[in-house]
Amino acid sequence: MTKTGEYALQALIHLAQHIDRWPIPGREIARRAGIPAKYLQKILGDLTRAGVLKSSPGRNGGFRLCRPGNRISLFEVIEPFERIQTKRCPFGNAVCSDRNPCLAHHEWKKVVEAEQRFLKEVTIGAVAEPSTRSRRVRKP
Numbered sequence: 001m002t003k004t005g006e007y008a009l010q011a012l013i014h015l016a017q018h019i020d021r022w023p024i025p026g027r028e029i030a031r032r033a034g035i036p037a038k039y040l041q042k043i044l045g046d047l048t049r050a051g052v053l054k055s056s057p058g059r060n061g062g063f064r065l066c067r068p069g070n071r072i073s074l075f076e077v078i079e080p081f082e083r084i085q086t087k088r089c090p091f092g093n094a095v096c097s098d099r100n101p102c103l104a105h106h107e108w109k110k111v112v113e114a115e116q117r118f119l120k121e122v123t124i125g126a127v128a129e130p131s132t133r134s135r136r137v138r139k140p
Contacts, residue, residue, distance in 0.1 A: 005078040007035045008043050009127075012052070012077050016069035016128035023055070023062030043081070050080045069125030075116070077124060 010033045018024060026044050030037040044063055047053045054066050065072060089096035089105070096102045098109075 001078065001082060004043060004081040007040060008047060008077050008081060009074065010035065011040060011044060012065065012124045013128045015063060015065050016124045022064035025062040029063070046080050047077070052076055069128055070123045072124045073120050074122050074124065075119035078119065
């Protein structure tokens, strides 16, 4: 996962843990999470455009989750920044598919599918509340 994806997750975990203080300014999230403020502002803007966050401008403005944390999957958070692909061979083979696999294709495909399943099933709410057991994504 890229640093951008990590920062996006950290910012949303912070928002999920502090719903009583919404909206939270981007600079405050950056300071508390130890993320460069300008970099985080771009990430938060991308997440707002992706429909994961809502923003309010002005002096008392900031960011908040668009839905409860237990209804936002980790996949939704990192998908604008990460491209998790099953089609591209990580071993550099130009031709690699189910029909024409490289020697590691079938095992690598299992890894990618497990990662996608994890990211789609686990929610921000589940990782923002360490004292609770893992919560599954509920369909709206």
